[in-house]
Amino acid sequence: xxxxxxxxxxxxxxxxxxxxxxxxxxxxxxxxxxxxxxxxxxxxxxxxxxxxxxxxxxxxxxxxxxxxxxxxxxxxxxxxxxxxxxxxxxxxxxxxxxxxxxxxxxxxxx
Amino acid sequence: xxxxxxxxxxxxxxxxxxxxxxxxxxxxxxxxxxxxxxxxxxxxxxxxxxxxxxxxxxxxxxxxxxxxxxxxxxxxxxxxxxxxxxxxxxxxxxxxxxxxxxxxxxxxxxxxxxxx
Numbered sequence: 001x002x003x004x005x006x007x008x009x010x011x012x013x014x015x016x017x018x019x020x021x022x023x024x025x026x027x028x029x030x031x032x033x034x035x036x037x038x039x040x041x042x043x044x045x046x047x048x049x050x051x052x053x054x055x056x057x058x059x060x061x062x063x064x065x066x067x068x069x070x071x072x073x074x075x076x077x078x079x080x081x082x083x084x085x086x087x088x089x090x091x092x093x094x095x096x097x098x099x100x101x102x103x104x105x106x107x108x109x110x
Numbered sequence: 111x112x113x114x115x116x117x118x119x120x121x122x123x124x125x126x127x128x129x130x131x132x133x134x135x136x137x138x139x140x141x142x143x144x145x146x147x148x149x150x151x152x153x154x155x156x157x158x159x160x161x162x163x164x165x166x167x168x169x170x171x172x173x174x175x176x177x178x179x180x181x182x183x184x185x186x187x188x189x190x191x192x193x194x195x196x197x198x199x200x201x202x203x204x205x206x207x208x209x210x211x212x213x214x215x216x217x218x219x220x221x222x223x224x225x226x
Contacts, residue, residue, distance in 0.1 A: 100153040
């Protein structure tokens with residue numbers, strides 16, 4: 001059974017702060033990792049993908065991957081109220097299917 | 111920017127009825143997926159489809175479910191004899207061909223299925 005674990009939150013941060021979201025996964029053979037953002041009642045929207053150990057930055061977002069620890073994280077710098085959403089960690093298996101975590105609900109307080 | 115589209119946005123049906131959920135993937139994509147999300151729960155993989163056949167299916171995707179690509183653009187999910195527990199948001203996704211870096215799946219807006 002492939003598991004993807006996330007702290008469900010809610011995580012509250014003040015506007016302008018750094019939000020840190022974490023995810024662990026069980027399948028050591030996983031190769032591709034994704035962070036999606038989901039607003040209530042909407043579909044998942046891709047924020048970042050990461051495939052290699054280390055950091056990957058895109059604007060205010062930084063994804064971090066540590067395959068040895070089976071750990072993926074997402075940092076959001078200068079958090080904005082519009083960042084308030086549920087953040088989904090997804091892991092892609094060799095069959096190219098995505099396994100999602102339950103998501104972390106983030107609230108950015110103005 | 112190309113996007114995945116789904117119809118209808120909301121489908122209400124009676125228990126035991128058949129429903130067909132429709133998706134139009136992004137035009138140059140070759141891999142297609144259906145996921146579902148029961149209210150308040152995580153997104154769950156149902157089935158993947160490539161080259162006009164099912165690549166993989168989850169335990170959820172039993173004989174009640176079927177998928178089809180009836181023409182060059184549509185991708186459908188049929189649920190026969192719907193049950194109350196089939197009530198969920200159903201997402202279609204597609205991804206382009208290619209190597210790593212093209213693994214990203216793009217999701218449609220979803221169809222909310224309500225079974226009464």
